Structures are given as C-alpha cells and as structure tokens.
Amino acid sequence: MGEVLLISLLFLISVLVSPAIARKKGVYHVVTQGVTLYRISQTYKVPVGKLMEVNGLSSPSAIKVGSRIFIPGAKAVLRVEPYVALSPREKNDLERSLQTEEKPIRAESSPGTGRQRPPSRGNELDLIWPIQGKINSPFGPRGKNFHKGIDIASPSYQEVKAAMDGEVILARNSLSGYGNVVVLRHDAGFSSIYGHMNVIIAKEGEAVRQGQAIGGVGSTGKSTGPHLHFELRREGHPLDPLPLLPMTIEELLEKASKK
C-alpha cells in the first residue's frame, strides 16, 4: 500500500515539475531574509528575467523567505548577500544630489575632481531606453551649468522602465529638485536615476528587472513640462548615458536612408 502511494507520489511530482526544468542542470536556492531576486541574479550571474521565466514568477518581488528558486546552469548553492538599505548618511548624500540636476561647470573641470571616464564598450553595460522620446536636453554644459543627465520629452504617464536589472535604493516623492524620483542600484558601481515622475510604482528594497515599469512620466519638481530626466552614475559620478544606449528608431531610419 505504502509502495503504491510512493509511486503515485513520485509520478505526481514528475508531472508537476516542468520538463524544461527537469532536463536542465541547476540548483535550488532557498530565499533567506533580505535576499532579493536581483541579489540572486548577481551572485549566480543569471539575468533577473531569466530567473523569473524559469521559475514562473510574475514579478521580481514575487518571492519570499523560504521560496525555492531554480538557478539554471548553477553547479553549487552560493551564499547570497542580502539587500542592504542605504545608511542615513548615504541616503542624505543621495537626496542632496537630487536637489538640482545641474552643477556649476567650474566644479566639473577643476583639477582633482577626477574626470569621469566613460565605461569601455567592452563593459557589457546592457542599457535600454527608459522611455521613447526625443532628447530635448542632452548631458553636458547647459548655459552656465552642467546638466547631469538627459531630458527625454514625453507625454505624461508614459511608463518609465528600468534601464537595467537592479534594486530600488530610493523611491522618493518630492516637490523640489528631481521631484518624484527613483534611484536604482546596479552592478559595477552603476546607478540610474529617473526624475520628475508623476507616479512611482517601484518600492525601496525591491528588485526590478530590465524593462519593468517603475513609474510614469510627469513634471514634478523643478520642471517646465512632462519629461523624464534620466541619469546614469558610476560611483556617484554622472556620465553620459547616450553612447551606451541602443540606437533609436529615428537613428536607425536615418542610417538606413543614407545607404
């Protein structure tokens, strides 16, 4: 009797486990306190989207303590560091840097501040456009100041998407500076910033996958109309995201027409 039960149980399990998973090699990682899908993705070098797909997750935050996450291709269970929120001081510094999206040009070119070096092309920084739209203010000198990001024109409420897999270190509603803003932390010291949003969907501490909606375009803070201020930083220093972004449809069309 027990044997029959065991066999039928094994049969049931084999039916339940997706054949795709059963065939592939990998390990199961059991989620512990503070571990996000982004952290797991970083540790095992598997994109968040891939982990979601393989595990049938509807959202990167659809995991909880005790969840078993299948890691395709992994040979051993690795230790995953939990998400660490910014310290009050780090948060304060970050908030202060979001008071104005411009900085004096002098500070930029003065010796000792360290000229930002753009990440090399071989860096495999896989960025996507957070929204579709025309750039109406590029990165760089703007009047007497230096614009720390790019302004992308857009109607209100267009979905703002995470440019890369990452984790939300700040989701702040404010009437000044960058307005309602989300800051994502990525690997290799990169962070990305999305300003002037109308609504914020992302929550601090959550993992986001590339392309996931984190809010909607707006005109909050110091802004003259709906647009997205998009900024990329490395170790806290703004750099021009444009060379790292894929070509726009306009650029592709222009290129095609020149041939």
Ligand SMILES: [Zn+2]
């Ligand atoms: Zn801007």
